[in-house]
Structure formats: structure tokens, C-alpha cells
Amino acid sequence: MEIIDLSRELFHRAAMHPAHPPFILSVWSDHESKFKVGNTVVSYKEMSIACSDHAGTHVDAPVHFDPRPGALSIDQVPLENFYTEAICLDLSHVPLKHAITAAEMQTALGRSGQEIKPKDTVLMYMATNDRLYGTPRYAYDFPGLALESVHWLADRGIGMFGVEAVSPAPAGELNDLAHQACAERGITHIECMFNLDKVVGRGRFRFAGFPLKIKGGSASPIRAVAIFE
Template identity: 25%
Template sequence: MTLTCCSILILGLSIIVGSGSQEFSVVDLTHELNADTVYWPGNPGFLFTILNRGPTPGGYWYESNKFETSEHGGTHLDAPAHFAEGKWRVHEIPAERLVGYGVVINVIDCVVENPDYRLKYFFLFFFSGFHPDAIDWLIQYRNISMIGVDTPSTDYGQSKTFDTHQRMAKAGIIGLENVNNLDKIPPSGSTIFVGVIKLFDGSGGPVRILALTGRKAEPACNCPLSGRNSGVSLSGCFLVLVVSMLFLSWMI
């Protein structure tokens, strides 16, 4: 399998309040869950069984199915418990951690030159995209709640120790992997919603990720990676995406 792009998502705390206006569009950031879904090596794949599909004796149509899937396959969430003992499992993740404003960082040129490219913390100021040191920097200087990528792992492909996973998990940061359509999100002004099965004791699970874009979805500022002493407030900027791609978001 050849991976042509990578992305990282970080979500923060925010609830969008409707105004009655429909001046927005919705972008689905989710891959379809099916027999072709990408799973981490060693994890069982996807199974789908039709239990009922057709007309009934009562004259109405009825469908019912059964599916089986590993937690960590396709577009999915990594709970902190995935790599840190005693941290949140899926059912313990606060709902407000699953919503945040978004900003896109484009690192495609870096990835083309180096498929194992990882974001260094100082590149955050130039909208580039992931190295474990970047996690440390974000934890220290930005209130990050979630990170998402369009590859199978928040760590770079050749990692053996999963340092990024470990640092995120210990800090209570949620991971999203195999995120789709990040190139369809504007550089700033989107709001991201992550729906995950509230799986008791789960270390992860499939998600449906939706991006709300348009004027009504825009945060209060458009500089989420501004310097610490820039004088620009980050209170309204919660999410950063990298095309190829990095996807970040901030908490209040």
C-alpha cells in the first residue's frame, strides 16, 4: 500500500450555537467503513453480515445487519487509554472534547521531499505539519485536546516506539487517524464535530467526523498559531489541519 499524504488533527473545546441561518456547508472527513478499510497490522478486519433485507409478511421493507470491527481501523479515534494506563477510555471522554474550530496547515511539499516528514514545533508558526517534540510544545503553549491525521498513525510511518502516541495519551490528548478530505477544508474558519460510539472500556473506535464551514462557522480570530507574545487571542481558535496533512485544535 502506498500512502501519498499525511495529516494531523487537533481539536479543542467549543460549542457552536445556531442562529437559524443556513450560511454554511458540511464536509465529511470520514472514510467509508467496509471490507477495504485500512487496519493496523495484526488487527482483525471489517466483517459485515446481512441478517434481514427484503419485504416482510406484513408488506413493509425491513433491513437489519451485524458488523464486526477492530477499534483501530479506518477513520477512528484513539482514546488516551490506548497508550497510557489510567487515562480516559472511550466512554469517559467528555463530549466537549469532541468539538472544535479548525485551521489547515499545508505540508505537502515537505512530504513529497520526505515521506517520513514530521512537524517540528518551530514550524507551527509557518503552518507546517508531526514530531513528538511538537506535542510537547503544544502541550506547554497551547491547550490542545485532540490531534488527527490522514494517515494510519499519528506517529510517523517508521516509528517503533510510538512516542507521539505516548506523549499525547499521557497528556490526555485524543487522536484521530485516517481522516479524510482535509484538502476540502478552508485554511481557517471551520468547526469540527467528532461522533464516536460511546464504547464502554474502549481504547478507541470508529468515528464520523464532520466539518462545518462557512461564515457562521468561523472562529473569532484567524491566527491560531500566533506567537505567545503576539497580542492575538487564541480563545476562538481551536483546530489546526495540515494538508498532507496536519489537523490541530485548541481548548479555551
């Protein structure tokens, strides 16, 4: 079995969507205080974290983009939604800021030699990290899905899709419309993925990315992985 980490590293002031609070990581204690428990001298290291529930590689809950009563928070979404079959489409050739059309999605699917099955997780390698990560442009210049492509995925019965960028569609109104389409169609998405170049072109695999049990959470960081048996 091969397990590939699809998650982004979290560190102090890690890159975030500009609308979310920063990821703050600091040392709470670092073995500086030693004390005795019985006859044993002990010390501990511990970190303090303050962050958005959209920190790092994360999955959005319906309540994030669906204002209707009854929209599920992240602790209410069934866990089986985060353990699925998956494929990864190669869209690494698309220009920055480009809105990928349904026709381009269909072409990428055809090139993959795969099919989309109900409840699949569909990941999309757009080479976003290769081109933008570590620069100020990472938060603004990424490619993403056109609105019709969100519906194209939903029409095929997926459970969720995943992208490397901080948003599923190019920055601006289109991104808001993409979120609203997810609400309308009952799907969700993962943002800030890493290492999709290591799974693209390799056929079907098992995806796992369980959220934290954040009561009322609008999203949750996940440790996303691809599992090849």
C-alpha cells in the same frame, strides 16, 4: 451553513492499521424473507459489522496509550471535547515518511494566518490520501509528527489533533513515542481523516466528531465533520 465530511468510507476490508483487526461487513438479510404482520407483508435489509474500535476515521481514548490507572476509556471522555473550534494546517509538501518538526509546524501556522487557541482541534493536511490511499504503502509510508511537534501542539493547549494516516507519527518507534507523549500531555488524536484538502486554508471552523459510547473502549469510529457558518 456548509458541512464538509472529513470521514473515510467504511466497507468490507477497508484499509486499517496492520496491528488492528480488519473491518468485516457482510449482509445479514436482504429482503429475501417476507412475512406477514397482520395483513401487511414486510421484509428487511440488515448488515453485520465486526471491527476494531479503531476502524475507519476514529479518535483514540486515553486508555489506548496511557497505562496508568484511571486513564479514561472512550465512553468516559467528555462529549464537549469532540465539539470544538478548529484550524487545518497545510503540510502537504512534506516528503513521505517525514517526521514534521516543530519549526515546520510553526511555519505552517504562520502561513495559515491563524492562531491556536486553548482546546482547539488542529488538523494537518499532509496529502497522505492523495499519495498513498488505495495502495499497500498507505499503512507504512505516511508522514507524521516528530515527537517535538506533539509537545509543540500540547504546549499551545490543544484538545486533540487529526491526521489522514493510520498513525500520528511515522511508522515505527516514533509512532509509539508520539502516543506516549499524548498520554503524558493529556491530549489525543484522530486518525484516518479524509477531505482535509477541502478545509485547509479556509480559516477557523467548527469541528464535530462524536464517538460511539463503547464501554471501556480504547477508541471509537466517528463521523468527523467541519462546519462553516
